[in-house]
Amino acid sequence: MTTTTPRPRTLDTLRADPLRTVLRLDAVVTGVNGLAYLAAAPVLTDLLGIPPGVLRGVGAFLLAYAAGVWLVAARPAVPSGGTEVVIGANLLWAAGSVAAVVTGRFDLTATGTVWVLLQAAVVGGFAALQIAALRNR
Numbered sequence: 001m002t003t004t005t006p007r008p009r010t011l012d013t014l015r016a017d018p019l020r021t022v023l024r025l026d027a028v029v030t031g032v033n034g035l036a037y038l039a040a041a042p043v044l045t046d047l048l049g050i051p052p053g054v055l056r057g058v059g060a061f062l063l064a065y066a067a068g069v070w071l072v073a074a075r076p077a078v079p080s081g082g083t084e085v086v087i088g089a090n091l092l093w094a095a096g097s098v099a100a101v102v103t104g105r106f107d108l109t110a111t112g113t114v115w116v117l118l119q120a121a122v123v124g125g126f127a128a129l130q131i132a133a134l135r136n137r
Contacts, residue, residue, distance in 0.1 A: 019083065019133035023073035026086070026126045027066045033119075034062030048112035065089070083134050090127035094120040 037044065037059030041052040048055075072082035097120035100106060101113055108116065 017078075019078050019130065019137060020073050022126065022129045022133055023069055023078065023083065023086065026090070026130070027070040027073060029122070029126075030062050030069065031066035034059045034066060037062065047109065048115055049107050049109040050112060051106070054106070080134060080137075083130060087127050087130045087134070090123045090130070094124035094127065097123070 037055045039059075041055040041059070044050070044055055045052045069086050072078065072086055075082070097116050101108065101116050106112070
C-alpha cells in the first residue's frame with residue numbers, strides 16, 4: 001500500500017486558478033475589514049468620522065458579503081455568473097465610496113477621507129483583477 005502526501009500550495013498552484021485566488025483574497029480582506037468595523041466601531045468613529053452605527057452596519061454587511069464571495073470561490077467550477085455579481089458589487093462599492101467622499105455624506109476626518117478613497121481603490125482593484133481572471137479562463 002502506498003500513501004501520498006498532499007503537495008504544498010506554491011505560487012505555481014495559485015497561478016493555476018487565478019480567479020479562485022483573487023476571489024478568496026477579496027473575501028479575506030473584506031471579512032477582516034468587516035470584523036474591524038464591528039469590533040472597533042467606537043475607536044474608528046473618532047479616527048474616520050463615520051458614526052458607530054454606520055460602521056457596525058457596514059461591518060455586518062461586509063462579513064455577509066465576504067462569506068458570499070468565499071462561497072462563489074469554493075464552488076468546484078467557479079461560476080461566471082457568480083463572479084460577475086461579485087464584480088458588479090465591487091464596482092458599486094468603489095463608486096459609492098467615492099460618492100460618499102465627494103458628496104460629503106459623512107463628516108469624514110482627513111484620515112477618513114483617505115481611508116474611504118483607499119478602500120475604493122482596493123475594491124476597484126479586486127474588480128479589475130476579477131475581470132482579467134474571468135476573461136483569461
